[in-house]
Amino acid sequence: MKYLDMVIESLKNVEKQKEKFEAAISIIEFSLKSNGLIYVFGTGHSHMLAEEIFYRAGGLANVYPILIDELMLHRKASISSEIERVEGYIGEILNGYDISSSDVFIVISNSGINAVPVEAALYAKSKKCKVIAITSLNHSKNSKPRNSKNLHLYDVADVVLDNCAPKGDATIDVGEGKMGPISTITGAFILNSLIIETAEKLKKAGVNLPIFLSANVENGDETNSKILKEYKKRIPIL
Secondary structure (H helix, E strand, C coil), rough: CCHHHEEEEEEEHCCHHHHHHHHHHHHHHHHHHHCCEEEEEHHHHHHHHHCCCCCCCCCECEEECCCCCCCCCCCCCCHHHHHCCCCCCCCHHHCCCCCCCCCEEEEEECCEHHHHHHHHHHHHHHCEEEEEEEECHHHCCCCEEEECCCCCCCHCCEEEEEEECCCCCEEECCCCCCCEEEEEHHHHHHHHHHHHHHHHHHHHHHCCECCCCCCCCCCCHHHHHHHHHHHHHCCCCC
């Protein structure tokens, strides 16, 4: 299967970024030790990755996805592509979040060129918050920024993790065009790897973490209820 081969190759390329992974893990580790939150933000299909590590079996309660209807796909999908290019849009929305230097802000954008993800990263940095970007360097470095600051997402972030997707994301030429996007698969792998490896480091240091269980296993509801009671005030969408 061609697509399987492309997925495996891309994941192997992602794995080569050992130093970048270690740098990102250190940022998340510091944040969690400081009782910070992991904010996650993406537009379009990238918003799915913000949900990927939120409120699920095996997920940390410290994760706060920033989910904005107009930037997602369930209302007017094509309009979301227009809005993510609008300058000055995201700052007012992020003012409603209590983002601080003890938090970490993860921005996912495959192209890394549009105004909204770039300005979201800049906003977080203005709050002295460390920023981790997940983006396609192949796409971004071969594309002109669509913002007046002339910045790519990789120009702004403290740590940049390459999702190793090709420009345009799709991988398999079927004649009329290409199919088989990669960025969601590699992005999910990157995020889960960061969370897991950070958790393992903190566990060795004796730090107990609030990890959700499946609601469909023994003691799942009881465990999750205790976690929710503690974190709902800080993460209202729980």
